[in-house]
Amino acid sequence: MxxxxxxxxxxxxxxxxxxxxxxxxxxxxxxxxxxxxxxxxxxxxxxxxxxxxxxxxxxxxxxxxxxxxxxxxxxxxxxxxxxxxxxxxxxxxPNNILAACEGEQVAHFLEPVMRGEKRECIAMSEPDAGSDLRSMKTKAVKDGSDWIINGTKHFIGYAQRSQFVILFAVTGEEHTPKGIKKRISCFLVDLDAPGVTVAKGYEQLGHRGHSNDILHFDNVRVGGWQMVGEEGEGFKVVTKWLGEGRLSVAAVCQARAERAFEVAVEYAARRKQFGQAIGNFQGIGFPLANMATDIRLGDLLLMNTAWKVDQKAPTVAQDCAMAKVWCSEMLGRVADQAIQTCGGMGLMTDLPLERIYRDARAERIWEGTSEIQRFIISRELMRAHGA
Missing domain, CATH: 1.10.540.10 (Acyl-CoA dehydrogenase/oxidase, N-terminal domain)
Known part of the structure; x- marks a missing residue:
């Protein structure tokens, strides 16, 4: 191997x-x-x-x-x-969903993105619909060959810097063995279209320069050509994209943990107390050993999961959830211990640790909370046994 x-x-x-x-x-x-x-x-x-x-x-x-x-x-x-x-x-x-563009979508949305002239954002979350995407209330109602969209989305990253949105909306209902479920579809909507309002989002912990904006849709008319894929199959699009997004979050967390660890190790080797480097004391050295082990495990899990995605392994959903939950929680531990290693200097802006520490907290929430990841993992374990 x-x-x-x-x-x-x-x-x-x-x-x-x-x-x-x-x-x-x-x-x-x-x-x-x-x-x-x-x-x-x-x-x-x-x-x-x-x-x-x-x-x-x-x-x-x-x-x-x-x-x-x-x-x-x-x-x-x-x-x-x-x-x-x-x-x-x-x-x-760019969001991988754009690779599914067809017909007029290619010239209007995909090609300008590829030339760096346009930017997309993605809108799923709503004030009353976060982890439970099927509870979303934003609706698209058929009107001839067009669709009329009404609703509100929030936590939309970079909407103010984007020209269009990949929007998920309810387009109907269907009966299933588990009851009535909403049909969700995917649309590409210009943010300068009549009826679209881009509002400033919330003040947030960490991630300076990253906006989380709010989108309002008031009788926004979009053409049928702006639907990605078939009507009612947006949830399949979401599910595929979320898996890839979770692995991306895991990679981000791995990179930040490695940087925080490097800062901590360098400080522990350079800082002298009682006549020697503080890293030689067990109170500092052993936590560094734990950090190194956690990071190594994250590296192995992350890259193995990426390899399994390429191999189209049947356990990809579970694997991506494992990578996301481990790496995001590991980053929190490493960032915290890195600050502890550097003592008072760890809290100062002279080092990147206080920023990494603040930024780390969001990673356990967006693209699916740690609880959602554990639900996915346990669900797949039960499915393997027919439960």
């Missing part, structure tokens, strides 16, 4: 990490100080990412993307995500 990255994979990771170190991390202080990512900086980073082939590296070559498999894409995520989320997101990895 070979766990070694091949030369191409090493090159992909090193390219992403070097880009992060050179082009992204230098702007973290600006984000922390202002809480805003200037549009001109966003564009500058995006162009630089395009120049070296990182833009849309997740999308298939058939639509003009880089066509990276899951293992390589996970390495890109790890390399870029050592920096703040808002900066890493400037290097666009």
């Amino acid at each position: 070979d766990f070694e990255l091949n030369e191409e994979e090493k090159l992909i990771y090193n390219t992403a990490r070097e880009f992060c170190e050179k082009e992204l991390i230098q702007h973290e202080e600006l984000l922390e100080r202002t809480g805003v990512l200037p549009p001109e900086l966003d564009l500058e980073i995006r162009k630089k990412g395009m120049a070296i082939g990182l833009h849309a590296c997740n999308l298939p070559e058939s639509v003009g993307g880089g066509g990276l498999n899951c293992v390589s894409l996970t390495l890109v995520e790890r390399g870029l995500s050592r920096a703040s989320t808002a900066l890493a997101e400037c290097v666009r990895r």
Whole structure:
């Protein structure tokens, strides 16, 4: 069994990490100080990412993307995500749903994204519908060949920086053996369309420069051509995308944990007390050993899951949930212990630890809470036994 990255994979990771170190991390202080990512900086980073082939590296070559498999894409995520989320997101990895664009959707939505001219956001969560997506209230009602959409979505990342939204809405109901279920469909909607309002979201813990906006839809008319896939099959689209999104979160957490650990180890080796490096004392050294072990386990779980996605293993849903819950919770432990290792300096903005600590908390919530991940894992375990 070979766990070694091949030369191409090493090159992909090193390219992403070097880009992060050179082009992204230098702007973290600006984000922390202002809480805003200037549009001109966003564009500058995006162009630089395009120049070296990182833009849309997740999308298939058939639509003009880089066509990276899951293992390589996970390495890109790890390399870029050592920096703040808002900066890493400037290097666009568009939502994979866009690869399903057909007909008029290609010229209007997909191609401008591939050229770096448009940006998408995705809207699922609602004030009364978070983890239970089927309880969403945003509706799309058929009107001739068009659809009329009404409802509200929130926690929409980067809506104010986007030109269109991948929207999920209820388009009807169906009877199933488990009762009546809502039919959910997926639409591509221009954010400057009549009736669409983009409102500023909530003030949040961590992730400076990352917005969580609110979208209101008031009798918004969209053409039938703007529906992605078949009517009522949006939940299948969501399920597939969420699995990939959870693995992406796991990669982000792994990268941040590695960075926090590196800072802690360097500090423990450099800081002297009682005539020796503090890392030589068990009270510091043993927690560092625990952190190193946790990070190694995260690395193995993350990359094994990415490999299984490429192999189309039947346990992918469970595997992605395991990777997400482990890496996100592990990051919280590592960030906390890294600050403890550095003592008072760990709380200061001179080191990135206090930011990593704040940012880490959201990872156990978005793309499905830790509780949802454990539900998925336990559900798959029972399904294997027919329960």
